[in-house]
Amino acid sequence: MATHDPLTGVLNARAYYATCDQLIELAKRQGTPYTVLFVDLDHFKSINDTYGHAAGDLVLQAVASALQQGIRASDALGRIGGEEFSIFLPHTDLDSASRLAETLRQTIQNLMPAIGAEQHIRITASIGVARNQHNAQTMLAIQQQADQAMYLAKSQGRNRVSCFTEDHAGLQTAH
Ligand SMILES: Nc1nc2c(ncn2[C@@H]2O[C@H](COP(=O)(O)OP(=O)(O)OP(=O)(O)O)[C@@H](O)[C@H]2O)c(=O)[nH]1
Secondary structure, three states, X not given: OOOEOOOOXXXXXXXXXXXXXXXXXXXXXXXXXXXEEXXXXXXXXXXXXXXXXXXXXXXXXHHHHHHHHHOOOOOEEEEEEOOXXXXXXXXXXXXXXXXXXXXXXXXXHHXXXXXXXXXXXXXXXXXXXXXXOOOOOOHHXXXXXHHXXXXXXXXXXXXXXXXXXXXXXXXXXXX
């Protein structure tokens, strides 16, 4: 399928961004808030290096499936890089989005995907959260802010949620 990532079955980057553009247009018309979560798995390279690329693939599938199950059908989930996922949440403010991000962080931490008959591995993720700030904001801009917040979460120790805030001296990290 040209719109879906063959490994995980979620939207590929192109289809995801196209979907987000449509959801943003709708949100502008309705005057509703929206948010983006940037989910980046921690130390994924070492999972590949330790357990092999096929095991890494299984982990990506398990995480994608958990993310899909943890959001609404009206939200959009895309695989936008190797071990990077982005989630677009229409009708959602920063508070609700950061609560959802924290739930997803815990879900991933507890997932312990099976990579063999008896082997389960622990995986964690760093999640950046950003919200729309004005009507002219593009998906690219909000995604970059979520990306910046995600990098802060990485730099503060990984396995945490970080929010991009307006006054942004203002990145805030929870957990
Ligand atoms: N198994 C598998 N690995 C992938 C796939 N796409 C990308 N990768 C691997 O994902 C890893 C990403 O590594 P990095 O970007 O260095 O990040 P990281 O190791 O997760 O470290 P941090 O993000 O800093 O916590 C690389 O080793 C890629 O080879 C894929 O489809 N399958």
